[in-house]
Amino acid sequence: MTSVTDRIADPRFVSENRLPAHSDHRWFRDAAEAATGASSFERSLAGTWKFHYAENLEGTIPGFEDPDVDVSGWDDIRVPGHIQYQGYSRAQYCNVQYPWDGVEDVQPGEVPQSYNPVGSYVTTFAHETPLADGERLTVTFEGAESAIVVWHNGTYVGYATDSFTPSEFDLTDTLVPGENRLAVQVLRFSSGAWLEDQDFYRLSGLFRDVVLRRRPRVHAEDVRVRTEVADDLGAATVRVRVRLTAPGTVTATIAGHGSAPVALDPAGDGELTIALDAPRLWSAEDPYLHDLRIEVRDDSGALTEHIPVAVGIRRFGIEDGVLRINGSRVVLKGVNRHEFGLNGRVMTYEETEQDIRILKAAGVDAVRTSHYPNSTFFYELCDRYGLYVIDEMNLETHAAWDAVVQGRWTEADALPGDRPDWLPALLDRAASMFERDKNHASIVMWSCGNESYGGTNLLAVADWLRSVDDRPVHYEGIRADPRHPQTSDVTSRMYVPAAEVEQYLAEHREKPYILCEYAHAMGNSFGAVDKYVELAYREPLFQGVFVWDFADQGVMLTDELGRRYGGYGGDSGEAPHDFEFCGNGLVLLDRTPTPKLIELKQLYQPLHIEVTREGITVENRHLFTGSDAYDALVTLSREGEVLQTAPLTTGVAPGETASFPVPVELPDEPGEYAIDVSFTTREDAPWAAAGHEVASAQGVFRVGAPARPRRAGAPVVIQGLHNVGVRGDGFSALFSRIHGGLLSYRLGATHDSGRELLRSIPRPNFWHAPTSNERGWGMTTRDGQWLVASRYEPAHDDHPAPTVEVRDDAVVIAYRHDLPTVPASECDLVYTVTADGRIDVALTVRPGEGLSDMPEFGLLMETTRDLDRVRWYGDGPHESYVDRRSASRLGVYEAAVADMLTPYMRPQEAGNRTGVRWAEVTDAHGVGLRLEAESEGGMEFSALPWTPFEVENAAHPVDLPPIRKTVLRPALMRRGVGGDDSWGALTHPEHRLPQSEELTFRFSFQGIGGSSRDAR
Structure with missing residues (x-):
């Protein structure tokens, strides 16, 4: 010892x-x-x-x-x-x-x-x-x-x-x-x-x-299976080499095609070959595995071992300068996956299979084993389910690489760099990975590791891998150390904006280009990813994208109240640590899908569909599967009501595009209509039952002009000393002259007996709980003035009195808010009240010159906790943001308010819906508030049990306060979630509110479901 x-x-x-x-x-x-x-x-x-x-x-x-x-x-x-x-x-x-x-x-x-x-x-x-x-x-x-x-x-x-x-x-x-x-x-x-x-x-x-x-005495110590596919794909050869521990014979057979027994000595110099005509080739679309049977006999002819090997016959490599699978250019639609779950890196076969089913059902066809070889059954499952794998050896020296890049270490200090003492360990790790995994068809590239700078040691690893196998070698670290570009057969980068990828490829055409990490899916993220996917199908050399990463890492812990929660860095009492930077998953720790996974499925779908009044265009991004392998259905609906369905017959060949007439007809009746197209599996697949949707799209069309609400006449106005009372048909409202806003909105015949629907004065709101990405680029420092402007009002005596204008058909109460920003900003909040209880809201902001863009712009309204269910007509059913709404569909949806906040590892801005035309927040009896957008394209809207400030203050979902209210936040817009990276990349400019520009947001609200009796 x-x-x-x-x-x-x-x-x-x-x-x-x-x-x-x-x-x-x-x-x-x-x-x-x-x-x-x-x-x-x-x-x-x-x-x-x-x-x-x-x-x-x-x-x-x-x-x-x-x-x-x-x-x-x-x-x-x-x-x-x-x-x-x-x-x-x-x-x-x-x-x-x-x-x-x-x-x-x-x-x-x-x-x-x-x-x-x-x-x-x-x-x-x-x-x-x-x-x-x-x-x-x-x-x-x-x-x-x-x-x-x-x-x-x-x-x-x-x-x-x-x-x-x-x-x-x-x-x-x-x-x-x-x-x-x-x-x-x-x-x-x-x-x-x-x-x-x-x-x-x-x-x-x-x-x-x-x-x-x-x-056994005569034992197959090692088996090597290689496949060779003819240029025309019409024939293949399977080569089998077996290393025996003692002299014996080996027979290999594939589905009736066999080879004669070969006598092998312990050196294993003999090779068996099996020829196949018209072979069924393996790919992610058709992961067909041939059943290779190897039998080992000793020198007396007695059977000592029977060895089954699942063989995928396929050709993968760089051909004509691009990555091809079985002769066709491939786009690797991938994710990075840590082997990690509720029990850490103790992952069972069943848990791993569940992960692969989730990935396949979401349209993922590639996985990078970040950043170490996985359990061997992972590769068996990838062979069987059909995933292209970048198998990465166990290497990362990120801290040492960081020290070199930041100048604290010299290039000579790089680890492993050029240090000869470290080369044996690297070659050993490469050999351990390769020798174990070499027979898996799913592995299409070997990776030398991750974020370990460069140097001669890594070049030696790459050269060794190329000497023993014909699969391409991947290594991203030569970006930081370009002395040995031949280390990697592909150009590999991380977290490069799509525009920079395109710019690079305009000048460099030497190698296929992949993003081995992109779309850093930390917390509420995964915005503007469509730009990358669109580029991959437009630029021949851009051939792979791998999301970071598949699932949140975390440790299940119990707080002092006995509540279970997912802990992150520091929660186990450890130091040093890196907080919630492990919360990068498309799925949560327990594999609950997040809206990010739903968006990924839409972007990775194999059929790209566009719906117009003139027709339905289908681009088949499959390499080997026709669109007629799926059932297609077209649905016409109006505000969630299905009016008509019709099948769609397509026959778009792989790589082709075709258009088809719309098989449903828009009615003449004015209104907004949605045409949905859905392609679903016809038969059960290992990863999903028949009827699973693999691709979809929606077109939204308006017939005629939208109806405008009719004015109901002027309400009764009571001009008090400190309040302005407004009363009408089944409602009453109270506007404060001294507190700067709408103090009360009651549903009922009289003020005393009515049902109060407001819990506090609605306030202009410019802030949301910072997302992980926003924390990463310093939003809390840059935008802090908008937090102050949202939370803090001038002293009572400094409130300018509202103006009150009584019209024939309404009363208009207007407030002016001086916002505590430097330079100062102004905000006008104008309420127009009609006799039926409808209140039109116009919110205008004039930001101070030079202030940063607002995280959001809208109104924060608190109502009572018993208004705990929400129904809306807009994008859904899941959370959406301006830069992450490709997978959302216009429709009518409903949910419990308590379920609307996506439980990211660290609470942050979440639960938003875009394109909301109207929303109703009610209690169990249907009493509550209805909000309507004025804009034809709708507003953004969230209904949550907590304010943005309470969400921001919580370190974990279990730390959120007990539910005491429902918080409504209708908004003109919220900043997109971004996600090019989580440490400096701002949301793209087109997904942010204009800076230093006057903006106006209009919507209305009204009490619903009540009368003088049932609204109490």
Whole structure:
């Protein structure tokens, strides 16, 4: 043990006695056993182990690996599992910074001494049946974070680093009949931890399965399957190379096509070839897998192993300067995905399959394994479901890269850079990834890692990968260090605005271009992403986009009131940390979809559809599937009422565009009509049932002029000393001369008996709770004056008295607000009241010269909590913003007010609806308020249980105050959510309110559902 721990700070000490990496194939006794999926050669050691925790190596128990040491009093721990999820150490979220930064002064390769958590594990297994002559027994640790030391029956077995690829050791020579003791120590930090500075939760332990495997004397130690597809796609060759542990023969068969047995020596020089005519090719659209059966026999002819391998026959690579799959130019519509869920990186097969179903149902066809190899079953599922994968090796040294870029380190200091001591670890990680994953058709590129600057070491990794395989190699870091551009076969960037991508490609045509990260989906985000997707289908070299990222990372915690919530950086008491920067998901931690995922589905859909009065145009963005593979339905509706439906027959070939007549007819009756087109699956797919919508679009058309409300005559006006009373048919209102606004709006025959619908005076509002993106670019500092203007009014005596104008058909009460900005701004709020209780609102703002654009412009109205349901005619059903509304559809929707705030990891501006023509907020009896937009295109609207200020003050959804009101915020516009990045990129100018420009917002509201009796 001493010799091992003395060397953990040596970057060259990568492993000891670990078996060479090999393919992830499984072996069975025969075909019948293979059909069951359970191999008699395998035994999982998952379950309860004995466990001892120490904060560092000095706190560990010397000699604990000895079988005579009693560990019965030790704690129990689940394997697989993180120790931090089971009461030990702390989960720590860091983005760029190393977890020990500022805690201990350590240099690259060194490890912290005072805080380096060590988990000591012990389990036993029974070995009753002796191994046959020549058989071996191994143990594989599929994932151990971040370094592992192994003993068997008290004997040191080996050591390994690299948290995310298997560490396998031979136990044969230390095996004893009966009970065997396996002892393991997992160190949180070794020199290898310097290569694992990914943007994720820092955890440790045995987080993937631990498996015992028996190997027959004649065993297929490694299987290599390669496919070659003819230029005309009419024929293919499958090449199989098997490395045996002893002389024997191998037979390979695919669906009746076979090869003669080949005698192989342990070097495995023989190769089997299988020719196929007119092969069915694998792609994300048709992930067809051929059933390859390999049989291994010993030198006497006895069957020793049956090995099934699912083979996808496909051709992927750079052809004619662009990325092609089976000869067709491909656009990788992707996401980045951390292997992370409710139990951290302990992801089951079923949970992983659920993720893939979500992705496929959303139109995603590509995944980057950010930033480490995933569990092997992830690739099996991608093969079967059809996803193009960029398989990324376990490397990120972001903090070190950051130090170089910011000038605190020199280029010579870069890690791994050009440092020869670090090259063995890199090549080892590359080989461990490649050898395990090489046979998966879903993998279309190898990635050298992430955000680790550049240098000769990474070039060596890329060259090695190219020497063993023909798939393109990816690495983005050469952007920062362009000395070795040949490191990457594609131009890869992160978070570049679409306009800059187009500008770059106008001058550089050397390589295909992908954004390995884009659309930083942090919190309420994912705005203006349509610009990227549109460019990918217009610019041949722009061929891939990968959203950051798929799911929020978080740790489920319980507050002092027993409420469960998703914690982020700092919530586990850790430091250093990076707050909620881990909340970047298209789905929440529990896989609840967010509106961002719905928008992504619309942008990634395989059929681009435009609906006009003249016709329906369908652009088929599939590569191999015709549009007639789907059912298409056209629906005509008016304000949510379906008037007509009709099927649409299309036959648009892949890559083609065609137009079709609209099969429904707009009525002559004046009104606003929507024509919806929906393409749905005809049959069940592995990722969705029949009827799943894969593409849709909507056209909105108006027939005739919109009807204008008729004036109901003048109400009764009472000119009081301090208030102006207004009374009409079933309502009364009170406008304060001293408090600067509408003090009361009651529904009922008399003021005393009426139902009060206002909880406070409506106020002009220019602020919303900052989104994560806005916090990232400093909105709270830049726009803080608009917060002050929204929250704070002049003293009572400084309120200018309202003007009151009594007309024949209405009374007009106008307020002037001097806003406390520097320079000063002004706001006019004018109410026009008619006898039927309708109040037209005109809100005008004149911002001070040079002030920043307003986060929003509208009115904040508080009503009572029992008005807890909302129904609206506008965009829906989900949340939408001016730069994220492609997936929204005009219609009539309803929801509970309490459900309208999307529960992002950190509360922020959310719950908005765009294009709202009218909205009704009512109680269980239908009593409440109806708001109507004056603009033909509608207004923006939200109905929430909290003010923007309460939302801003909450650190988590459970921290929001108890519900005591309903807050209505009709608005001319709210700033778009943005999302090119989350640390400096403002919302695009066209999605912001004009700066220093007079603006007017008009809408109306009116009490509904009440009478003098039922409105009480």
